[in-house]
Amino acid sequence: MNKLSIKTRGAxxxxxxxxxxxxxxxxxxxxxxxxxxxxxxxxxxxxxxxxQSGGVSIEKSGFPTLTQMGEVFYKQLSSPxxxxxxxxxxxxxxxxxxxxxxxxGFFLAMLVAIPFGFLIGMSPLAYEAFNPFIxxxxxxxxxxWMPIALYTIKxxxxxxxxxxxxxSVWPMLLNTAFGVANVRKELLNVTKTLEVSxxxxxxxxxxxxxxxxxxxxxxxxxxxxxxxxxxxEMLVGGTGxxxxxxxxxxxxxxxxxxxxxVMIGLVGMVxxxxxxxxxxxxxxxx
Numbered sequence: 001m002n003k004l005s006i007k008t009r010g011a012x013x014x015x016x017x018x019x020x021x022x023x024x025x026x027x028x029x030x031x032x033x034x035x036x037x038x039x040x041x042x043x044x045x046x047x048x049x050x051x052q053s054g055g056v057s058i059e060k061s062g063f064p065t066l067t068q069m070g071e072v073f074y075k076q077l078s079s080p081x082x083x084x085x086x087x088x089x090x091x092x093x094x095x096x097x098x099x100x101x102x103x104x105g106f107f108l109a110m111l112v113a114i115p116f117g118f119l120i121g122m123s124p125l126a127y128e129a130f131n132p133f134i135x136x137x138x139x140x141x142x143x144x145w146m147p148i149a150l151y152t153i154k155x156x157x158x159x160x161x162x163x164x165x166x167x168s169v170w171p172m173l174l175n176t177a178f179g180v181a182n183v184r185k186e187l188l189n190v191t192k193t194l195e196v197s198x199x200x201x202x203x204x205x206x207x208x209x210x211x212x213x214x215x216x217x218x219x220x221x222x223x224x225x226x227x228x229x230x231x232x233e234m235l236v237g238g239t240g241x242x243x244x245x246x247x248x249x250x251x252x253x254x255x256x257x258x259x260x261x262v263m264i265g266l267v268g269m270v271x272x273x274x275x276x277x278x279x280x281x282x283x284x285x286x
Contacts, residue, residue: 117176
């Protein structure tokens, strides 16, 4: 029998960890039968009403069982695009709203961060001039901008897009500047020798050479953006997976909250895998 590859063994171990975690969940949430002293009053009707008939009580954990979670998953995924009004939309619609906000904010950040990153990467003077502002603005939490966005834009949905823009721009900007500034000198010397125009040098030499670093910044930005959109939608309400999660919490539906958390994790994983493939496609060996 051939020895299993490390990838196959890793997959089998992941399945085993999942099964073990589900087993722990099942044991922790299974109803427990507890014996209680029989009341001396002898009122069997009262005991039946209190669920204490026969001196036995069943204690249930407030956490949903695996069966309840399965029912929630089936209900939500069997009809993901239903729309029964502002506060009752399917998970597919909520995720679509969140992805649209993330996509638009991310695209706007690309339009700003990549050209600006090229500028400060190619010009040490521009880097020194703008670096203090970048260092001050970069550590600010994206949600700290939300009050200003709501006050100036006066639209919760566009404010959410602005927050995605502001959190996506810094990793892309800094990685683009780093990638452009560290393009191999031999390549730049060749462009000087051949008297290549600045535009052709930027698109045909610097951009392909810096592409892996730029994609790394975009991947980091997308991860942060997906983290932030959930918190932003919990604040502004309306639509989106963050609003869905907060709405279910207000309804005290823990099983739906867990379902939303799983969906957030799965979508985040798919987005990261997509950017990992793009990053791999533009990577090259020296």
